[in-house]
Amino acid sequence: MSTLTRRSLLRGSVxxxxxxxxxxxxxxxxxxTTASVWFAQGFVQDEDVALRKAVTDYEKASGxxxxxxxxxxxxxxxxxxxxxxxGVVPDxxxxxxAELLQIYGWQDRWIDVSDVVExxxxxxSETALVSAQxxxxxxxxxxxxxxxxxxxVCPTHIWRPLVEKAGFKIEDIPKTWDAxxxxxxxxxxxxxxxxERKVYGLGFQVTANGVDPYNLFTAxxxxxxxxxxxxKDGKLHLDDPKVKQAAIKAAAYLGGAxxxxxxxxxxxxxxDADDNNAFHAKLMVMDLDGTLSTEVAxxxxxxxxxxxxxxxxxxxxxxxxxxxxxxxVVVVTNGLIxxxxxxxxxxKEFLKYFIQPKVLGEFVEIGLGRWLPVMPSLAKSxxxxxxxDPHLKGYAQQGLLGPxxxxxxxxxxxxxxxxxxxxxxxxxxxxxxxxxxxxxxIDKAFKRIEEIFAKYKTA
Amino acid sequence: MMDNxxxxxxxxxxxxxxxxxxxxxxxxxxxxxxxxxxxxVPYVAVFLTFVAYPVVYGIWMGSExxxxxxxxxxxxxxxxxxxxxxxxxxxxxxxxxxxxxxxxFFMRPGRWTKVMLLIFVMPWAVPQISTFISIHWMLNxxxxxxxxxxxxxxxxxxxxxxxxxxxxxxSVIVAHxxxxxxxxxxxxxAGRMAIPLEIRDTARVDGATGLKGFVHITFPLLANLYLxxxxxxxxxxxxxxxxxxxxxxxxxxxxxxxxxxxxxxxxFETANPRLGVAAVMSALPLVIPLVIVLMRKLRTxxxxx
Numbered sequence: 001m002s003t004l005t006r007r008s009l010l011r012g013s014v015x016x017x018x019x020x021x022x023x024x025x026x027x028x029x030x031x032x033t034t035a036s037v038w039f040a041q042g043f044v045q046d047e048d049v050a051l052r053k054a055v056t057d058y059e060k061a062s063g064x065x066x067x068x069x070x071x072x073x074x075x076x077x078x079x080x081x082x083x084x085x086x087g088v089v090p091d092x093x094x095x096x097x098a099e100l101l102q103i104y105g106w107q108d109r110w111i112d113v114s115d116v117v118e119x120x121x122x123x124x125s126e127t128a129l130v131s132a133q134x135x136x137x138x139x140x141x142x143x144x145x146x147x148x149x150x151x152x153v154c155p156t157h158i159w160r161p162l163v164e165k166a167g168f169k170i171e172d173i174p175k176t177w178d179a180x181x182x183x184x185x186x187x188x189x190x191x192x193x194x195x196e197r198k199v200y201g202l203g204f205q206v207t208a209n210g211v212d213p214y215n216l217f218t219a220x221x222x223x224x225x226x227x228x229x230x231x232k233d234g235k236l237h238l239d240d241p242k243v244k245q246a247a248i249k250a251a252a253y254l255g256g257a258x259x260x261x262x263x264x265x266x267x268x269x270x271x272d273a274d275d276n277n278a279f280h281a282k283l284m285v286m287d288l289d290g291t292l293s294t295e296v297a298x299x300x301x302x303x304x305x306x307x308x309x310x311x312x313x314x315x316x317x318x319x320x321x322x323x324x325x326x327x328x329v330v331v332v333t334n335g336l337i338x339x340x341x342x343x344x345x346x347x348k349e350f351l352k353y354f355i356q357p358k359v360l361g362e363f364v365e366i367g368l369g370r371w372l373p374v375m376p377s378l379a380k381s382x383x384x385x386x387x388x389d390p391h392l393k394g395y396a397q398q399g400l401l402g403p404x405x406x407x408x409x410x411x412x413x414x415x416x417x418x419x420x421x422x423x424x425x426x427x428x429x430x431x432x433x434x435x436x437x438x439x440x441x442i443d444k445a446f447k448r449i450e451e452i453f454a455k456y457k458t459a
Numbered sequence: 460m461m462d463n464x465x466x467x468x469x470x471x472x473x474x475x476x477x478x479x480x481x482x483x484x485x486x487x488x489x490x491x492x493x494x495x496x497x498x499x500v501p502y503v504a505v506f507l508t509f510v511a512y513p514v515v516y517g518i519w520m521g522s523e524x525x526x527x528x529x530x531x532x533x534x535x536x537x538x539x540x541x542x543x544x545x546x547x548x549x550x551x552x553x554x555x556x557x558x559x560x561x562x563x564f565f566m567r568p569g570r571w572t573k574v575m576l577l578i579f580v581m582p583w584a585v586p587q588i589s590t591f592i593s594i595h596w597m598l599n600x601x602x603x604x605x606x607x608x609x610x611x612x613x614x615x616x617x618x619x620x621x622x623x624x625x626x627x628x629x630s631v632i633v634a635h636x637x638x639x640x641x642x643x644x645x646x647x648x649a650g651r652m653a654i655p656l657e658i659r660d661t662a663r664v665d666g667a668t669g670l671k672g673f674v675h676i677t678f679p680l681l682a683n684l685y686l687x688x689x690x691x692x693x694x695x696x697x698x699x700x701x702x703x704x705x706x707x708x709x710x711x712x713x714x715x716x717x718x719x720x721x722x723x724x725x726x727f728e729t730a731n732p733r734l735g736v737a738a739v740m741s742a743l744p745l746v747i748p749l750v751i752v753l754m755r756k757l758r759t760x761x762x763x764x
Binding site for chain 2: 077078081082085100103104198207208209264265266268269271281283417420421422425426429433
């Protein structure tokens with residue numbers, strides 16, 4: 001019988017550790033059918049419930065395993081960037097924020113998923129399909145790196161009781177752009193006369209945080225005729241006088257409203273959720289903000305708010321000042337598979353399952369319709385067309401059935417940096433707070449945009 | 460000749476290796492040496508993984524000169540440098556000076572002093588993120604506690620504290636001082652308590668009481684501790700982003716960022732981690748001299764209080 005010595009103990013331990021992978025083959029087998037998925041947490045719990053249901057249903061149908069991590073919005077973005085930087089990546093993530101697809105697509109960091117999209121290509125809206133693409137600076141080509149999952153536009157949200165308290169009716173709201181927003185200035189003036197010390201007419205996000213201010217400025221830019229600032233070929237058109245005039249008008253209106261006291265002063269420091277909270281606190285009469293999060297967050301707690309008091313100005317934006325329809329910018333959330341993913345096959349299978357119209361439709365509907373589907377046929381369902389719901393039909397019309405555009409960063413990744421660098425925000429704030437003339441603020445913004453675009457040369 | 464030279468050259472490393480092995484082994488023999496190595500290996504592995512690797516990786520990430528060109532051209536970086544200097548200069552010095560004074564107050568005998576000390580350390584004891592968020596809400600221009608109190612008591616419409624660069628930065632600095640003064644007060648209080656009673660009594664007999672006693676006895680004996688605390692606090696504060704992130708959020712319009720928060724912004728909000736690392740690394744010319752001075756002071760601290 002051999003005796004246990006220090007040396008034999010050390011030898012034995014090392015041998016045991018080395019043998020471990022061979023003694024547990026079932027772990028390796030299990031890993032081959034497992035994919036890790038990261039997804040942003042919903043603004044309402046129902047969104048997470050919807051996602052979990054889709055994942056569970058997939059697991060049952062396929063026998064594969066999805067390791068799902070639901071992570072709050074801002075930390076998920078940090079986690080994704082850290083993972084892509086370190087190279088230790090999950091098998092699938094959602095594009096949070098949306099422009100990550102284009103930023104890291106430029107760096108050749110995603111797996112091409114055109115085969116996944118192809119399975120439902122006929123179903124997707126044109127805007128969703130183009131939003132799934134990015135230019136790759138390594139291959140010098142555009143390719144499909146995203147699988148469209150859900151979408152959002154920026155509706156306007158209005159407090160009916162505040163409008164009525166001011167002596168107006170919702171039907172009194174004008175139908176053209178400047179008159180539409182001027183209306184809420186009148187509402188504020190009237191409320192102030194009645195002693196409402198802290199109610200503001202307009203909830204403009206004149207801030208340099210989050211994604212809201214970029215979306216707000218873009219809506220105003222398009223409404224004033226600056227739609228062609230970046231064309232579908234990815235070219236920048238700052239020399240177009242129409243674009244420049246539109247940018248000046250947008251900066252003048254948004255910054256001017258803040259300067260003149262029609263926007264809550266704290267808006268200059270808002271982050272993405274702060275305008276929702278301020279709206280719920282009835283700090284302002286109206287807000288222009290992405291998704292239906294403002295409404296659905298209150299559906300359970302304050303049903304009377306959801307069904308009666310809150311008005312989503314549906315069926316699209318007001319017309320431009322000349323009476324023409326203003327298209328809405330649609331931001332699409334895509335499923336992405338990073339290069340270096342351990343199990344892209346299962347990730348692709350999961351995405352193929354997920355984008356089946358029935359699954360995708362159920363996913364957005366269980367999530368209370370905060371997000372829009374990316375397939376026009378799904379907007380015709382009883383859920384979206386429910387006559388008893390005051391928000392959903394108009395929201396679907398604005399973001400799916402009406403005229404829409406993909407965001408500019410889809411066509412040129414430089415616009416993603418314009419968005420993250422808050423170039424438009426600084427122009428608005430220059431006008432709002434620093435007393436800068438809109439023309440000068442836009443000259444400065446255009447110079448910065450040119451510098452940014454110069455960094456991204458495409459073939 | 461050539462052959463001889465080759466023999467000498469070949470033999471030399473063998474002699475060196477033998478010397479190195481002997482110096483490493485010391486008096487350890489056979490299995491003892493193996494055990495010594497076995498005990499050291501985990502520490503070395505942990506050190507390499509969690510200390511050396513992150514530092515080297517960070518330096519590698521921020522090593523491209525183009526990053527610094529991009530950084531220096533960024534107007535937000537320039538204002539962040541000014542903010543960092545102000546944050547350090549005011550945040551550290553006002554806090555340490557207050558801590559020095561308050562540590563003297565808490566040396567007074569009496570039960571009420573102990574109760575007050577207990578209340579005084581509360582800001583330090585509670586989690587910092589929730590308190591900074593509370594301060595952020597208190598300073599809100601429209602519905603914040605501070606402005607509501609001002610209006611209720613004096614019908615004064617308070618300013619929007621966080622909407623102006625200087626009031627926002629001032630709020631961040633005050634929040635930091637409020638949060639961390641108790642900690643440094645406790646450190647200096649411990650230093651004061653370590654001054655032998657005989658020295659204080661002798662000084663008192665010689666007429667060194669009150670301010671005189673502080674200037675000629677207490678402060679000279681506390682000086683080294685005060686300096687080390689100041690250096691440590693400066694190093695901590697350079698890497699701190701909580702106060703800025705949760706009180707002002709770097710706003711308005713990115714005007715109150717410090718290097719630590721700018722690094723986070725560049726890395727994660729603009730999705731440019733290398734630029735974020737470069738922003739933080741640009742503080743190294745300040746950090747390295749501070750660490751060197753601190754190390755020197757810690758060496759001399761053996762013979763002083």
